[in-house]
Amino acid sequence: GEFCQGGEASACPQHSSAPRGSDDASDCLCKPGYYSLYEAPDNNICQLCRAGFYCLLGPLAQVCPSNSSSAAGSVSLSACVCDEGFFGSLGESSHLFPSSY
DSSP: OEEEETTEEEEOOTTEEOOTTOOSGGGOEEOTTEEESOSSGGGOOEEEOOTTEEOOSSSOOEEOOTTEEOOTTOOSGGGOEEOTTEEOOOSTTOOOEETTO
């Protein structure tokens, strides 16, 4: 992705993209599966989403619910799977129970 500033096209940082018509580096957001190391958009350095997290489009990494994990680079909550010995339905307020429950 790129943005156009002062009539010149500039590339967004690696692993980020900007919507069509963008005119500033702050419009560049991390692609799904990546998160930003910095909150300031002009310092946007996107890293692969860490294991145990999922990363939607944008700067933040979301932690998987308790007793669940995900592979590095995960892009959605559905990538979080129950840890061994637990079962349940994952969701924003899901509760996981030991399999002996």
